[in-house]
C-alpha cells in the first residue's frame with residue numbers, strides 16, 4: 405500500500421520540491437499552501453511520478469482550515485513535512501512591532517504546532533515527521549531576530565516531539581542554509597547591491613554554490629524513509645558547509 409504524506413508550504417520552493425520528491429517514491433502527497441496556483445498550473449510535472457500530488461489551498465496557521473484539509477484525506481497519514489514559513493521584515497528586537505513578531509511566529513512556528521497536532525492522531529500505522537527549520541535557528545541572525553527565534557523553537561519542538569511520540573512516530577528536523585528560492589531572492593533584494601550580496605553568500609559556502617530545493621528534498625526524503633528507521637530527534641544541517 406502506498407504512503408500518504410502531507411507537506412505544508414508545498415506551493416513553491418522547498419516544499420514543492422519535497423512534495424515532488426515524495427511523489428516520485430510512490431506517495432500520495434497532499435500539498436498544502438496558502439497559494440497553490442503554481443502547483444495546479446503545472447500538473448503535467450507529476451506525470452512521471454509513481455505517486456501523485458494533490459494541491460490543497462490551506463492556511464496552515466488556521467486550526468479550522470487545517471482540520472478541514474485533514475478531513476478530506478482518507479485513511480492514515482504516514483509522513484508529514486512542515487515547510488510553510490515566511491522570513492518577515494529585517495528588524496532587530498526594538499524595531500519589531502507586535503504585529504510583525506506575531507506574524508512571523510505564527511507562520512513559522514504555529515503552523516508546525518497546529519498541523520502536527522492535527523496529523524499525529526491520524527498516524528495510526530506509525531509515521532515520520534520532518535520539520536524545516538533553518539541554520540539561522542542555530543546561529544542566530546543579524547536583523548532577523550523573530551525569524552531566527554521561530555526556527556530555534558522548531559529545533560526544540562523537534563526534540564520534545566521525538567521523545568513524546570517514540571517509538572511509533574519519528575520526528576526529525578532539517579536546517580537548510582541558503583537555498584535559491586523566492587524567499588532567498590526576497591532576502592537578497594533587500595541588500596543595497598543584491599547581485600553582490602548573492603555572490604558574497606555564494607562565495608562563503610564551502611561547497612561553492614547556493615543550495616537548490618532538491619538538496620533539501622533529498623535530506624527530507626531520507627529522514628522520512630525506512631533508511632532512517634533508527635533516527636529520531638535529529639537536527640540535520642543541509643547548508644553546503646556554511647556553518648561547518
Ligand SMILES: NC(=O)c1ccc[n+]([C@@H]2O[C@H](COP(=O)([O-])OP(=O)(O)OC[C@H]3O[C@@H](n4cnc5c(N)ncnc54)[C@H](O)[C@@H]3O)[C@@H](O)[C@H]2O)c1
Pocket residue numbers: 412413414415416417418419436437438439462463464465487488489490491511515536537538539579580581582583584585586587588
Ligand atoms: N530559502 C532558504 O534559503 C531557506 C533557508 C532555511 C530555511 N528555509 C525554510 O524553508 C521553508 C521553505 O522556504 P522557501 O525558501 O521554499 O520559501 P518560499 O517563500 O519560496 O515558500 C514558502 C511557502 O510557504 C507558504 N506559506 C507561508 N505561510 C503559510 C501558511 N500560513 N499556510 C500555508 N502555506 C504557507 C507560502 O505560500 C510559500 O508557498 C521555510 O520554512 C523557510 O523558512 C528556507
